[in-house]
Amino acid sequence: MDGTSSAGESERVGKTLISGYEVVLIAGVLCILYFISTADFLLFHALVELAGIAVVFSIFVIIWNSRRFLPDGFFLIVGISFLFFGCIDLVHTLAYKGMGVFPGSNADLPTQLWIAARYFQSIAFLVATFFIGRPLTETRKYDTAIVVAACSAVAALFFASIFFWKNFPQCYIEGSGLTPFKIVSEYVISAILVATILIMYRKRDHFEPGVFRLLVTAQAFLIAGEIAFTSYVGVYGFMNMLGHLFRLLSVYFFYRVFVVIGLTRPYDLIFRELRMSERQVRDEEEKYRKLFDNMMEGFAYCRMIYDADGRPADWEYLEVNKAFGRLTGLSNIRGRRALDAIPGIREMNPELFDIYGRVASTGNAETFEIDFKPLKMWLRVSVFCPEKGYFVAVFEDVTERRQAAEALKQANAKLNLLSTITRHDIKNQIFTLKAYLGFSKETLGDAGKTAEYILKEERAVDAIERQILFTKEYEDLGVRSPVWQQVRRKVDEAAASLPMRDIRLDVTIADIEIYADPLLGKVFYNLIDNALRYGGQQMTRVRITSEESGEGLLIRVEDDGAGIPATDRKQIFERGFGRHSGLGLFLSREILSITGITIAENSEHGNGARFEIVVPPGAWRQAAPS
Structure with a gap:
């Protein structure tokens, strides 16, 4: 049965307990029964009671045959109890005054049996409410036996008290009518049924709306019948007849719950918890599917394939998420093998086969970083084994992080080298300056010599100043992580800060970005500045171009000036x-x-200077649109 259609039908029933034609039919049956009661009350009583007994026995049969599938203890207790109080009702019908089945009996015996049956029914319902949504025992293995044993014991006590021990309180006295015990009992039974309805209302989420409304309506008519049974004097009186009609209506609504819904829409009654579990599974599946599809990390569920010697030979992609395709650029990967989907993977990364094979066979999860050469990227991979022979790999692209870490490592080494060289040069210049200061003192009488020494002292001071300016200008070298930078923008910024005079700057580079230290702009500044300083009078332009080469991206910075002697290059x-x-x-x-x-x-x-910058693969890319 389709769960959606069942739910829709249940909502319809929940809003309309019975249809119009059912109202007309029920009204007609009640009128006929009323007229039968005025003509032959004994026949009326037998028809009403036997109809009710047939329904409650049918309910028992349905519940008994589906007991292994019942979601909780409520329907198990209620369903089995129908058999036992139905048996008491059957004896009550046979013992009714005028039936002649029990010779010498009076109206008290059937009344006692009636009260016993109603106590049994109301208490069974009340006990059942405490097991809504849960079984009697954790394993459920003995739940049916426990209910049957308890009901058998209670029914046996009632029969023994009425027929053998004869200590059941008197309920009806010929000529006087109902005893106080009988009247109080009807109110006590009604109170128990009210308590049952209240508890069911608190736990109504465990019922389909239509089932809950029908159960409450059935018990409401049962209460109405019990109230009617508190005020009759003769067993053939009007209030007795009215009480039996109310009970018949109660039985009809129990019939609607257990027989009609139980047979036509079992998912609303017996299998409701199973249907709810299926819904929860679908909801959970949808939730995790969204998480799976939207997670930033790549995900691959794979089956390991071994060769004849049991060594990892390949793996098959069973399931991947969207991030897998976004990070790797691979598409239509499900059902394909790694050697087919990623050519050269065994030769370039043989360690992957060892790691994945080890995890799939031992079940021990591993996390590692790998230079994934087929796709020219660094990956951080966490791999675990959901079942023997299978593995799940969750990975992220850490290429930029690895590049940044390596760049910082190199930058620190270069900074240390530059710091050492700079300190050494400054110390040399200071030593020179001190020497010439000493010479100056010794030649104070010789103005020419003193002036010569002072000139050399000034040169030493200038050298120290340049060293200090150098350290200031390049103090950020390697301090910040490399970033992606637009080449054209850096060239434009460098040219804007230089006196270009009448020199033309031709820039025909592609719209690209390169991954470099934030001081990249200084490179183009120095190259253009170098051309302006040493290009000579004949230089008219500086040209910057780019093109792809076998080694990566080639950027040329060239001029048409004097050029650089071969000995200096x-x-x-x-x-x-x-x-x-x-x-x-x-x-x-x-x-x-x-x-x-x-x-x-x-x-x-003689043909100008030409500087060539080679950017390796992975360190350049097309610039994103502005």
Whole structure:
């Protein structure tokens, strides 16, 4: 049965207990029974009681045959109790005054049996409410036996008290009518049924709305019948007849709950908890599916494949999430094997086969980072085994973090080197300055010599000043992590801070970003500044271009000036080489090398300078749209 249609039908029943034609039919039956009671009350009584007994026995049969599937103790107790108080009602019907089944009996015997049956029914219902939503015992193995044993014992006590011990209180006295015990008992039974309704209301979430309303209505008519039974004098009187009609209505609504719904819509009654569990499973599945599809980490559920010797040979992708495709660029991966989906993976990363095979066979989870060469990225992978021969890998791209860590490591080493060199140079200049100061003191009488020494002292001071300015200018080298930067923007910023005069700057680089130290702008500043200083009078332009090459991305910075002599090309990146500070090109090389970028001068003398910057794969990309 479809759970959705069942739920919709249940809501319809919950809003309308009975349909219009049922109202007409019930009204017609009640009228017929009324007229039968006026003509032959004994026949009326037998018809009403036997109809009710047939229904309660049917309810017992349904519950008994579905007892293994009942979700809790409520329906088990109620269903089995119908058999036992139905048996008491059957004896009550046979013992009714005028039936002649029990010779010598009077109206007290059937009245005693009636009170016994109603006490049995009301107390059974009340006890059952304490097991709504839970079984009698944890294992449920002996629940049915416990209920049957308890009901048998209570029914036996009632029969023994009435027929053998004859100590059951008198309920009816010929000529006087109902005894106080009988009247009080009817109110006590009504109070028990009211308590049952209140407890059921507190636990109504365990019932389908339609089932709950029908159960409450059935007990409400049962209460109405009990109230009617408190005021009759003769057993064939009007109030007795009215009480039996109310009970018949109660039986009808129990019939609607257990027989009609139990047979046509069992998921609303017997299997409601199972249907709710299925809904919960679907809801949980949907919740985790959304989590699975929207998690930032890649997820792959795989089956390990072994060769004839039991060694890991391949794996099959059974399930992946959206992030898997986004991080790897692989699509339509489900059902494919790794060797087919990722060519070269065994040769490039053989350790993956060992790790995944080990986890799939031992069940011990592992976490590791790996340079995943087929996709040119670093991955952090957590892998565990949900069942033997299978594994789940959850991974994230840590390429940038690894690059940043490696760049910082290199930058720290370079800073230490630069700091050592700078201290050494400053100490040398201070030593020189002190020497010439000493010479100056000794030659105070010789103005020419003193002036010569003072000039050399000024040069030493200038050198120290340049060193200090150098340390200030490059104090941030490697301090901040590398970032993605637009090359064109850095070139424009560098050119804007330089006196370009009438020199034309042609920039035809692609719209790209490179992963470099934040001082990348200094590189282009130094290269353009170098051209402006040493290009000579014939230089008219500086040209910057880019193109892809087999080694990565090639960026050229070239001019049409005097160029660089071949003897100087290998030294221009050495610290201190050159006619100015000797630091600009040296620092440019150091800045670029932090993220593995190289720079070289590859011009021919007389044809201008040409610097070539090579950005390795993974350190450049197309710039995102602004």
